[in-house]
Amino acid sequence: MPILYIDAVPVRVDDTGVVTRVGLLLRMLPDGTVSRALVSGRVLHHERIRDALVRHLEKDLGPVALPRIPVSPQPFTVAEYFPTPGVTPYHDPRQHAVSLAYIVPVAGDCRPRQDxxxxxxxxxxxxxxxxxxxxxxxxxxxxxxxxxxxxxxLP
Amino acid sequence: MPILYIDAVPVRVDDTGVVTRVGLLLRMLPDGTVSRALVSGRVLHHERIRDALVRHLEKDLGPVALPRIPVSPQPFTVAEYFPTPGVTPYHDPRQHAVSLAYIVPVAGDCRPRQDxxxxxxxxxxxxxxxxxxxxxxxxxxxxxxxxxxxxxxLP
Amino acid sequence: MPILYIDAVPVRVDDTGVVTRVGLLLRMLPDGTVSRALVSGRVLHHERIRDALVRHLEKDLGPVALPRIPVSPQPFTVAEYFPTPGVTPYHDPRQHAVSLAYIVPVAGDCRPRQDxxxxxxxxxxxxxxxxxxxxxxxxxxxxxxxxxxxxxxLP
Amino acid sequence: MPILYIDAVPVRVDDTGVVTRVGLLLRMLPDGTVSRALVSGRVLHHERIRDALVRHLEKDLGPVALPRIPVSPQPFTVAEYFPTPGVTPYHDPRQHAVSLAYIVPVAGDCRPRQDxxxxxxxxxxxxxxxxxxxxxxxxxxxxxxxxxxxxxxLP
Known part of the structure; x- marks a missing residue:
């Protein structure tokens, strides 16, 4: 079965809601290379999507990032990561993952954590x-x- | 882990896109009661969401329903079916299922199939x-x- | 020509983005009756929609309401107010108004102003x-x- | 006041809803230059947005284009064309126009008309x-x- 994920794009916004900055993590991949990445992770059994968003944002950006979780469950898109490249624009060699993607303004201090x-x-x-x-x-x-x-x- | 589902609301539309009819299935539940239901089902391993939509619509409405699968993967909402009632408005006693919900105009002949x-x-x-x-x-x-x-x- | 409006639904949310309260204004209508209403108003010439949202929210909820203007210009719906009742669910006897509708979390103190x-x-x-x-x-x-x-x- | 427009992106789709082609018009601009363009035009007084979509698609693509007007009034975005360049990514030297943008699959024969x-x-x-x-x-x-x-x- 496909694994359910969330992807969150952390952004800074001005008072009128205009996105001024996008936050990208720098991660070390298993093969030793380094890549920029969105906040991303699994939804657990018995976990609401909005709780998964809070958990992964806190895990990656720290406990005082103050994310503003979207009020609507409607994602801006759904990214289907296939183990076979080319089926969709998204690729995950480990698994078939379907990710609900949200844009999340963060208002607090962010510091990278975990990996x-x-x-x-x-x-x-x-x-x-x-x-x-x-x-x-x-x-x-x-x-x-x-x-x-x-x-x-979009530039 | 949550199981990934799709829910499809089959509709008839006029030439300007106004929904004139909504199609509901009549299903026999395991306990012998009868209920009205949307087209609904699992997304399989290695299956795109749009292919799951086609498959479940064909399974429930027949091969000549001529569904018009949405061009965007953005669902109108995400329904989180929890085994525990009350966490969300959705409930599935068998499992934690997360369902991407789409509205699908169908233009052809529909006849109920399967269950x-x-x-x-x-x-x-x-x-x-x-x-x-x-x-x-x-x-x-x-x-x-x-x-x-x-x-x-919405009336 | 239709007049361009915005409608804003002010909401209170919890830390996970769940809407806990909806704010409704009490307005005196020209005919002396009283009705509950959303934040609503015209978009001006040379005004961005997000600036119109800020202006009308400030006008109706006061200067310290701290509205969180949506990051995306995609409204959750478009309400077409026709002077003729029955064309759409929306009716405005004065004019044909087309309103972009947004849900706006507000974090600060709100006090009704103006009318x-x-x-x-x-x-x-x-x-x-x-x-x-x-x-x-x-x-x-x-x-x-x-x-x-x-x-x-939706209950 | 801003003028209300619609923009329609005509597309061809396969049986699973994947966009395979995008239709662009070739227009002669007032200054004699030629440019590629979307289907675009005003919403009239007393006209529903979905009727404006039908009218402009028929005007530009002909009477047998068979457009599938979206079932939801939610546009995928709102384009604000300002007479001053740089306020938004959109620019119209003649006027301030706010355009609701929709993607419209067309199934029939299209032939350019009018200008x-x-x-x-x-x-x-x-x-x-x-x-x-x-x-x-x-x-x-x-x-x-x-x-x-x-x-x-998006490539």
Missing amino acids: ALDLVWFTPEEAASPMVQGEMTGGQGVLLRQALAHVGC | ALDLVWFTPEEAASPMVQGEMTGGQGVLLRQALAHVGC | ALDLVWFTPEEAASPMVQGEMTGGQGVLLRQALAHVGC | ALDLVWFTPEEAASPMVQGEMTGGQGVLLRQALAHVGC
């Missing part, structure tokens, strides 16, 4: 640039640009 | 009426009204 | 109750239930 | 390519890529 080496806040232009996109894997660069398109900040 | 006893096309008003709502179980009546709200036909 | 007599925070159940729905006009009761459906709180 | 010189069906990759994007004006290239992001076909 994340760093957290960098990029402007939408930087986040969509070939350099940053080239540092993302598994189709998360596409997912990030879909998020930017949804908030009206 | 469905009948298929009835209701007006939006009838579908939202206490009588029809009372014949739906597990929170699918709520899901149906959410679909009607999304298409602007 | 609003009062502001009351209802639970989703109360907001959808026949009593409160009966106190709303022009189809805003339908719009409110559409908002509740979108956030998964 | 359109031609209609070309591009793959999503071609539509997002620098060459085609360079032939679009007023931010419609951005809008087109937002549509591709929404349907999961």
Whole structure:
């Protein structure tokens, strides 16, 4: 069966809701390479999606990130990560994962935790640039640009 | 882990996209009671969500229903069916299932198949009426009204 | 030409994004009757929609309401208020108005201003109750239930 | 006041709802230059948005295009065309126009009409390519890529 995931795109916003920065984690992959990544993880048995969002955001951004979890369960898109490349833009060699993707404004202090080496806040232009996109894997660069398109900040 | 489902609300539409009818199946439940239901079922390993939609619509409505699968993977809502009643409006005593819900116009001939006893096309008003709502179980009546709200036909 | 409006549904949320209360204004209508209403108003020439949202929320809820304007311009629905009743669920005898509808969490202190007599925070159940729905006009009761459906709180 | 518009992205889809082609019109602009464009136009007084969609699609694609108007009034985004460049990604030197943007599968024969010189069906990759994007004006290239992001076909 497919595994249920959430993907969260952490963003900073101004008073009118305009996205000014996108937060990307720097992760060490199992093969020793380093890549930029969204907040991402499984939904557990008996866990609500909104609780999974809170848990993974806290795990990756720390306990005082103050994420503003979306009021609606409607994700901006659904990313289907297939073990076979090319079925969709998303790829996960380990498993078939279906991820509900949300954009989450965070208002507090963020510090990378767990397996994340760093957290960098990029402007939408930087986040969509070939350099940053080239540092993302598994189709998360596409997912990030879909998020930017949804908030009206696609360069 | 939660099981991934799709829920599809089959609808008839006029030339301007207005929903004129909602299709509900009549199912015999394991305990012998009868209830009205949406098209619903699991997403399989290695199966795209849009292929799961096609498969379940064909299974329940027959091979010439001519469903118009949505172009966007964005569902109108996500229904979280918990084995414990009351966590969300949705309840499934067998399992924790997370269902991506889509509204699917169907243009062809529909005939109930498999375990469905009948298929009835209701007006939006009838579908939202206490009588029809009372014949739906597990929170699918709520899901149906959410679909009607999304298409602007909530009485 | 149709006049462009915004409708905002002010809500209180918990830490996981669940809507716990919906804020409704009490307004005196020109004919002397009193009705419950959403935050609503025109978009001005040269004004962005997100600036119109900020302006009308501040006008109706005061300067320290701290509204969290949505990051995406995608409204949860579009309400078409026709001067002729019955074309859509929405009705405005004065004009043809097309309103982009958003759900806006507010975190600060709210106090009714301008032409609003009062502001009351209802639970989703109360907001959808026949009593409160009966106190709303022009189809805003339908719009409110559409908002509740979108956030998964439709009773 | 802002003028209310609709933008429609005509697409061809396969049986599972995947977008296979995007239709772009070739228009002669007032200054004699030629540009690729979406189906676009005003909403009239007393006209429903879905009727405006039908009217403009028929005007630009002909009477047998068989457009499948979306069942939900929720647009995938709202494009705010300002007369001042840079306020948003969208620009219209003539006026402040706010456009509700929809993706519309068309199943029939399309032929360009009125002021359109031609209609070309591009793959999503071609539509997002620098060459085609360079032939679009007023931010419609951005809008087109937002549509591709929404349907999961952003290259």
